[in-house]
Amino acid sequence: MKQNITALVAGLLFGLGLAISQMIDPARVLGFLDVAGVWDPTLIFVLGGAVGVTVVAFRFVLRQQNPFLALTFRLPNKTEIDRPLILGSALFGIGWGISGYCPGPGITALVLGSWNSVLFVIALAVGSFLYSRFMDPTANQQSFNEPVSESL
Amino acid sequence: MIAEFNWLAALAGGILIGISSTIMLAWNGRITGISGMVHMLVTPKAGDINWRWIFLAGMLGGGALYEYLLVPAMPGYSATPAFGFAPIAMILGGLIVGFGTRMSGGCTSGHGVCGLGRLSPRSLVAVITFLGTGIVTVYVVRHLLAGIL
Numbered sequence: 001m002k003q004n005i006t007a008l009v010a011g012l013l014f015g016l017g018l019a020i021s022q023m024i025d026p027a028r029v030l031g032f033l034d035v036a037g038v039w040d041p042t043l044i045f046v047l048g049g050a051v052g053v054t055v056v057a058f059r060f061v062l063r064q065q066n067p068f069l070a071l072t073f074r075l076p077n078k079t080e081i082d083r084p085l086i087l088g089s090a091l092f093g094i095g096w097g098i099s100g101y102c103p104g105p106g107i108t109a110l111v112l113g114s115w116n117s118v119l120f121v122i123a124l125a126v127g128s129f130l131y132s133r134f135m136d137p138t139a140n141q142q143s144f145n146e147p148v149s150e151s152l
Numbered sequence: 153m154i155a156e157f158n159w160l161a162a163l164a165g166g167i168l169i170g171i172s173s174t175i176m177l178a179w180n181g182r183i184t185g186i187s188g189m190v191h192m193l194v195t196p197k198a199g200d201i202n203w204r205w206i207f208l209a210g211m212l213g214g215g216a217l218y219e220y221l222l223v224p225a226m227p228g229y230s231a232t233p234a235f236g237f238a239p240i241a242m243i244l245g246g247l248i249v250g251f252g253t254r255m256s257g258g259c260t261s262g263h264g265v266c267g268l269g270r271l272s273p274r275s276l277v278a279v280i281t282f283l284g285t286g287i288v289t290v291y292v293v294r295h296l297l298a299g300i301l
Contacts, residue, residue, distance in 0.1 A: 006179040007203040011210020012217070013172035014184065014261075019218035021165025022158070025232045031155050033283075033290040040155035042162045047264060049166025050173070054269025057174040062270075067181035074181050075270070076257065081277050088256025089263070091248050093282035097289025099245025100235070102260045103253065104186040106246070107208060108215040109232075116235055119242035120249075127250020128187075128194045140191035140254050 003069050015108045021046040024109040026100025026116075033097055084139070095127075158230075173265050176207075185262025186211075187253035256282075 022028045023046055031040030066072055096102050101109065101120045109117035131139060173184040180203070189204040223231045253259045256278055258267060263282075267275020293300060 003180045004203055004206050006175060007207040008210040008213075010172045010175045010180075010184065011207035012214040013168050013175070014207075015211035015214025015216075016218055017165040017168030017172065017214070018211070019165070019215045019232065020168065020229075021162045022230075022232060023165065024215060026235050027233065028157075030290055030294075033286045034294055035287055036291055036295050038153045038155045040157055041159070042155075042157045045157075045159050045162035046166035046169070047260075049163040050170040050265045051166075051268045053167055053170025054173055054265055055271070057170070058177060058266075058269040061174060061178045064178075067177070068179045070179070070181035072181055073177070075183065076272075076274075078257070078274060081274055084255045085257065085274055085278055086281055088252045088254070089278040089281035090285045091252025092256055092259060093252075093285030093287075094289045095245045095248030095250075095252055096260075096282065097245075097286040098248065098293065099238075099241050101242070101245060102187075102249060103190055104211065104259070104261050106249075107186065107190075108211050111212055111215040111219060112232060112234075114234065114237070116238060116242050119239055120246040123243045123246025124190060124250040125194050127247040127252075128191050128254045129250075130247070131251045131254040132191070132195050135255070137195075140188055140257060141195065141197065 006069060014104065017046075017050075018105050018108045021049075024105045024112070026105075029102075029105070030097070030100040084136075169261070169265060170269075173261070173269070177266075183262060183266045185258050185266060187249075187259040188257070188262055190250070191254050 018024050022042060028040055028042050031038065032043035062073065099120055101117065103124060106117055106120040106124060110121065176182050176184045189207060193201065193204050219231055223229045256263070258275065258278060263275040263278040268279060
């Protein structure tokens with residue numbers, strides 16, 4: 001229950017951050033990726049601000065034995081730089097460059113009431129399903145170190 | 153030429169995203185990867201679902217809070233401008249993003265914010281790669297194909 005409250009609060013802050021930074025405006029994101037056109041630096045400041053926080057804070061957090069509520073940290077345990085990582089990331093970038101949306105902003109933009117984000121989110125889910133169904137059902141299911149038992 | 157932009161709002165938003173990710177890690181022990189949440193909800197496993205819906209609901213709430221409460225109430229907060237209807241771009245982009253992020257195991261939040269925060273070499277490669285193809289894609293679409301989408 002408490003973890004659900006944490007998720008709610010964290011989600012709220014995340015959505016607020018995306019909206020304040022205008023990351024839910026595809027024009028801004030595409031403007032950043034458009035290095036040959038009128039360049040929009042916004043995304044650098046957003047990513048910089050976010051990673052500035054995490055690169056420091058995660059250090060402290062991960063020094064703890066365990067998180068405050070959950071039994072253990074669930075961190076990705078893959079270390080190899082493999083083809084799915086590179087190819088998948090390349091594809092993600094292409095889709096991002098076509099739509100100006102990535103998953104977080106695309107979902108958050110639903111609150112703006114435009115059909116764009118609705119189409120994007122539906123397509124996102126379909127794309128995910130297609131990968132799972134036709135390429136690799138184990139992908140993105142569990143590659144984290146699993147605790148023996150957990151209280152949610 | 154550089155576009156007009158609000159560096160303070162951008163930074164503030166980014167910091168909030170970073171704080172959010174830190175909270176998720178510190179309390180729930182989880183990496184905040186939005187694409188990962190979507191993938192797990194598309195093919196759910198019993199008993200591990202709710203918090204993802206709740207996070208996404210919170211995300212919508214945060215966005216709505218900004219657009220419908222803060223923007224009208226505070227001078228200097230600008231509402232998100234409308235983006236012209238682009239159904240092909242949205243559908244095509246969404247399909248490829250969904251497919252690609254499932255393959256790579258992350259997106260700008262998972263690999264970008266959290267992965268880089270963890271100093272993960274995998275995430276660094278991911279970020280450089282998707283920024284690279286993102287930039288090339290926009291160049292092709294906007295400057296070679298004259299914005300065909």
